[in-house]
Amino acid sequence: MNMNFFVNTRLITGVDCVKNNAEKLGSYGDKCLIVTGASSAKKCGALDDVMFALDKTGVKYEIYDKIRQNPTVESCFEAGRFANEIKADFIIGIGGGSPLDASKAIAVVAANPDISEAELYAMNWENQPLPVVAVGTTAGTGSEVTGVAVITNSKGFKKSFRNDLSYPFLSLGDPKYTVSLSDSFTRSTAVDALAHCVESFFNRSANDISKAFAVTGVKKLLKVFEKIAEKSTDALDMNDREQLYNASIYGGLAISVTGTAFPHALGYFLTENYGIAHGTACAVFLNEFVDYNAEIMPELTDEFFDEIRYTRDDFKALVSKITPSVVVTLSDEDIKNLSVRWENNAALKRNHGNVDTAFVNSLLRKLF
Ligand SMILES: [Fe+2]
Numbered sequence: 001m002n003m004n005f006f007v008n009t010r011l012i013t014g015v016d017c018v019k020n021n022a023e024k025l026g027s028y029g030d031k032c033l034i035v036t037g038a039s040s041a042k043k044c045g046a047l048d049d050v051m052f053a054l055d056k057t058g059v060k061y062e063i064y065d066k067i068r069q070n071p072t073v074e075s076c077f078e079a080g081r082f083a084n085e086i087k088a089d090f091i092i093g094i095g096g097g098s099p100l101d102a103s104k105a106i107a108v109v110a111a112n113p114d115i116s117e118a119e120l121y122a123m124n125w126e127n128q129p130l131p132v133v134a135v136g137t138t139a140g141t142g143s144e145v146t147g148v149a150v151i152t153n154s155k156g157f158k159k160s161f162r163n164d165l166s167y168p169f170l171s172l173g174d175p176k177y178t179v180s181l182s183d184s185f186t187r188s189t190a191v192d193a194l195a196h197c198v199e200s201f202f203n204r205s206a207n208d209i210s211k212a213f214a215v216t217g218v219k220k221l222l223k224v225f226e227k228i229a230e231k232s233t234d235a236l237d238m239n240d241r242e243q244l245y246n247a248s249i250y251g252g253l254a255i256s257v258t259g260t261a262f263p264h265a266l267g268y269f270l271t272e273n274y275g276i277a278h279g280t281a282c283a284v285f286l287n288e289f290v291d292y293n294a295e296i297m298p299e300l301t302d303e304f305f306d307e308i309r310y311t312r313d314d315f316k317a318l319v320s321k322i323t324p325s326v327v328v329t330l331s332d333e334d335i336k337n338l339s340v341r342w343e344n345n346a347a348l349k350r351n352h353g354n355v356d357t358a359f360v361n362s363l364l365r366k367l368f
Contacts, residue, residue, distance in 0.1 A: 005209045007256055008167040009134075009145050013245060015238065017172050018049040018135060024170055025050070026057025028131045029089020033110070034063045035079060035103045041065075041094040044177040046137050050092060062086050064106075067095070070271060070278070071102040072152045073117055080109020083130070090131040090169075096189065097141030097150070097278065100134045104149035104166045107132045117154060123163050134168035137177040139244035140189025140279050142196050142252020144171035148259075158268045162259070173249065175241040184324045185277065186233040190244055191323045192279025194221050195286055196251030199261035201304055202293045204350050210257035215307045217250030222310060222318065229321045262355050263289050265347035266363070269338055274328050283323045287316045288363060296353040330368040335361050 012021055034050060041047040047063075054061050064079040083091060083106060091110065093103025107129035108120060115125065134144045143149075147166040153159045178186065197217040200210050220243045227235060236244075260282075267282035290312060294301040305312055330338075342348060342357040349355075 001208050003207045003209050005207075005257060006164060007145055007253060008147075008164065009171050010169065011145060011171045011173070011249065013173040013175070013242075013249070015174055015176050016049075017174050018046065018053055021172060022053035022056045025053045025092070025133055025172065026059040028133065028169060029059070031060045031086065031088050032090045032092050033079065033083040033086065033088040033106070034061050035067055035091060035093045035099050035106055036063065036065045037067050037069075037095050037099055038065060040096075040137060040180070041099070044137050044180045046094045046135050046174070046177045049174070050094060050135060061092075062088070067099045067102045069098050070152050070158065071098045071105075073105070073120070073154055076102050076105035076120075076151055077109055077117075080106040081113050083110035084113040088130065090133065092133045092135060093168075094135040094137060096136070096138035097143050100136065100141060100143035100168075101149040101151060103132050103134065104129070104147075104168075105151050105161075107166070121153070121159055121161050123161055125165075129165055131169040132166070134171040136171065136173040136245070136248075138181060138185070138189045139175070139178050139241065139248045140192035142193065142248050142255060144168060144173060145249055145252040146256040148256070152272070156272060158272060173245050175238060175245045178241050178245060183233045186236075187228070187322055187324050188277040188279035189248070190221060190225070190228075190279070191283035191286070191319070193217060193244070193248040193251040194319070195263050195279065195282040196255045196260065197221070197247075198286060198289065199263055200251070200254035200258045202289065202297065202300065202352060203258040203261050204352060205258040207257060210254045213250045213254040213257075215304075217247045217254065218308050220244070220247035220250070222308065222315075225318050225322045229318060259350050260347055261289065261351045262348055262360075265345055266360065269341065270326065270328060276326055276328070277324070280324045280326060283319065284326050284367065285363070286319055286323075288367070290316065293352060300352075328368050330364055332365075335364050338364070
């Protein structure tokens with residue numbers, strides 16, 4: 001099997017890693033724009049740690065805290081032009097996938113303030129993006145180690161770009177930031193990480209390296225999932241939190257090679273139209289995805305379950321227990337209206353076999 005791997009990020013994780021690496025965090029220039037959501041970066045202590053590190057190294061900063069879940073391209077343009085105005089040398093994103101992905105787009109706009117939305121997505125960038133430092137505060141996205149940004153476009157659809165220039169220069173992940181997350185958010189982000197690993201493993205572009213990352217991530221997640229299923233997310237200690245965080249990084253490394261597959265491609269409409277949290281929206285398709293691959297890729301499926309040392313039934317039962325429930329009903333008309341999304345969908349082409357509109361429609365009819 002051919003190998004193909006590139007990750008251009010210095011990754012440092014561990015309790016207090018932001019404070020302990022102030023020199024590195026402050027080494028990308030004299031001024032930066034900190035990008036966060038409304039309150040989580042403050043609540044979890046990450047913003048305080050970042051400001052401490054910047055004050056220590058004498059880096060000046062401004063804060064843009066208007067990034068919301070499923071960040072809009074408009075907010076990325078607003079923040080990017082602001083970063084350009086204040087002459088920021090680099091961007092620090094603090095948060096889960098939304099602020100981290102937004103930071104990658106903001107870094108592009110900051111260096112190219114006059115580009116259009118179409119040019120942003122088409123990666124028609126004259127100047128290289130500013131350096132991005134990612135401070136992860138959830139255990140799910142994996143955005144810390146990918147060059148991917150998923151941004152909601154001006155038509156309300158999630159749309160991504162993926163570029164070697166968009167890997168964070170530095171990613172810092174302190175598992176203590178995840179303690180303040182709610183039970184459902186902890187579950188949703190954890191099953192997002194699981195979906196990244198599984199979708200990467202059963203992916204046309206998977207190779208030995210990405211599969212090794214995916215298997216390691218799944219094994220770490222399942223151990224913690226057993227504890228959550230038996231008790232609750234309140235029972236997680238710092239070691240469990242660290243395992244979840246590290247697993248999310250393995251998931252990110254795996255999809256940095258392969259991209260995702262049909263659970264992510266299908267999950268987007270549940271987030272856009274029904275407000276379902278991203279990880280949950282993707283993970284509701286995960287058991288179907290496993291069964292689909294068992295049917296058409298039996299040897300690969302055996303390899304997967306041998307590697308993770310789980311039976312398919314036990315795996316599926318645990319995924320169902322951990323994934324927050326989704327109550328959505330789709331009429332035939334709803335399913336028909338969605339079908340435009342499945343034609344020429346790049347993520348659907350990354351699946352083994354042929355995931356076409358007819359397949360998706362019957363899956364949606366079955367699940368919703
Ligand atoms: Fe995801």
